Amino acid sequence: MRIVPWAIVSVVILSSTLAGCIHTNDTQTVEIIEDERLEAYSIVAPIDTGINVYHQHFILNETLPDWILNGLGVTMWCNITKEGTWEERYEADKETCWDIITSSDIVYFPGTRIIGTTPDDSTDIPILDDPSDGHGTAVTGSVLDANPNAIIFFVEGFSDAAVLAAANQPLVDIITTSFGPIGSIPVPGIEDSTRVAVVDNNKIHTGAADNTPSPAVQDPTAGPPWSIGVSGYAEEDDDQKETMSGSYPDIAADWTQMLPNHDDIDGYHQTSGTSFATPRTAGILSMILTMLREDSGDMGTGASEERDGLLVNGANLSISNDDIRDALNLSAWYPSASTWDPTSGTLPISPVAPCTQVGWGVVNLSNIQPIHDHLAGIDSMPQRPADVVACMEANQAMREAYWGS
Numbered sequence: 001m002r003i004v005p006w007a008i009v010s011v012v013i014l015s016s017t018l019a020g021c022i023h024t025n026d027t028q029t030v031e032i033i034e035d036e037r038l039e040a041y042s043i044v045a046p047i048d049t050g051i052n053v054y055h056q057h058f059i060l061n062e063t064l065p066d067w068i069l070n071g072l073g074v075t076m077w078c079n080i081t082k083e084g085t086w087e088e089r090y091e092a093d094k095e096t097c098w099d100i101i102t103s104s105d106i107v108y109f110p111g112t113r114i115i116g117t118t119p120d121d122s123t124d125i126p127i128l129d130d131p132s133d134g135h136g137t138a139v140t141g142s143v144l145d146a147n148p149n150a151i152i153f154f155v156e157g158f159s160d161a162a163v164l165a166a167a168n169q170p171l172v173d174i175i176t177t178s179f180g181p182i183g184s185i186p187v188p189g190i191e192d193s194t195r196v197a198v199v200d201n202n203k204i205h206t207g208a209a210d211n212t213p214s215p216a217v218q219d220p221t222a223g224p225p226w227s228i229g230v231s232g233y234a235e236e237d238d239d240q241k242e243t244m245s246g247s248y249p250d251i252a253a254d255w256t257q258m259l260p261n262h263d264d265i266d267g268y269h270q271t272s273g274t275s276f277a278t279p280r281t282a283g284i285l286s287m288i289l290t291m292l293r294e295d296s297g298d299m300g301t302g303a304s305e306e307r308d309g310l311l312v313n314g315a316n317l318s319i320s321n322d323d324i325r326d327a328l329n330l331s332a333w334y335p336s337a338s339t340w341d342p343t344s345g346t347l348p349i350s351p352v353a354p355c356t357q358v359g360w361g362v363v364n365l366s367n368i369q370p371i372h373d374h375l376a377g378i379d380s381m382p383q384r385p386a387d388v389v390a391c392m393e394a395n396q397a398m399r400e401a402y403w404g405s
Contacts, residue, residue, distance in 0.1 A: 046282075048178060076107045107126075116154040142279040146365065167196045204324060209249045229359070230250065251281065253280045255272050255273065257270070292375060327381070331370050
């Protein structure tokens with residue numbers, strides 16, 4: 001279904017000859033503004049160190065529609081410099097952009113896919129990844145590698161306040177976080193705010209397990225039962241579990257990726273970790289949402305009360321965050337241990353209780369079409385074996401006992 005674009009439509013009302021009405025030959029012009037929603041979108045919110053808005057990876061050669069910018073509460077536009085080195089661009093924009101952003105601003109960067117905010121006043125450069133870091137730029141790059149059409153609502157920070165800045169945005173679909181305590185030690189983290197996002201506001205949260213073999217169940221980012229906990233596997237290598245990656249998660253995704261640099265405009269580097277497997281999963285789910293919305297004529301985003309708490313609220317298609325998660329679990333799979341390379345630094349996927357290593361299984365771009373087709377009612381995926389279901393039900397029960405349901 002297509003809806004007519006933003007337009008100012010002049011309606012000429014011809015006068016009536018009846019007494020008491022508009023005189024003959026008089027005209028009246030009425031302006032009708034109609035909402036332009038010609039394209040299906042999905043909005044992903046990485047919560048992290050900052051983002052390099054100057055990198056070509058994030059360029060979008062069009063302006064985002066007003067309904068997205070207004071819906072996200074944009075307070076400021078930063079028209080960033082498009083010529084020169086990273087340092088030259090930053091210096092050119094310092095006074096007109098970076099030095100005047102406050103913690104209450106939500107900033108749109110025209111010509112990019114990025115809207116950003118920094119709810120914490122203690123940062124040196126709001127929103128922008130500074131030269132000493134780059135984690136958030138790589139995380140966001142991983143989202144877009146899975147769904148190049150995603151819109152990014154980037155939040156700088158690591159606190160409950162940072163997560164809530166995205167959780168309370170009605171248009172945001174998916175929140176992804178790639179930080180937590182070393183070793184997944186069982187201490188409080190962001191579980192209260194991710195619960196708001198998923199349980200109260202019907203979004204999806206992907207959370208990174210630790211870069212150690214510690215159990216994801218106890219991790220405050222990956223462990224809460226409302227979160228999708230993600231560990232890593234060696235995609236395009238031997239497809240086995242990465243040794244230094246959390247155990248007993250929900251799923252495992254691509255551990256090693258080529259991602260954008262934080263301090264130049266076009267460079268990339270290879271990096272590894274659950275920090276990047278997790279946003280990759282968010283991007284995959286974002287792509288599926290975009291496809292389903294396109295199918296059903298749903299030109300909105302988020303899962304607000306106005307959308308009946310549904311992530312897809314289209315013609316003859318209603319899909320919740322629970323539906324998405326169930327389909328993700330059905331689509332995951334276990335690689336054969338026969339591909340294991342003993343020199344690769346991975347652990348072979350065990351034929352006995354592989355769920356304790358990689359949860360429901362591994363997920364990559366090949367899962368997108370089966371999940372879409374299943375949710376669209378085109379081709380149902382088969383149920384998982386009973387032993388896998390029992391193992392993951394035990395996983396969920398432990399998480400609910402520890403974190404609450």
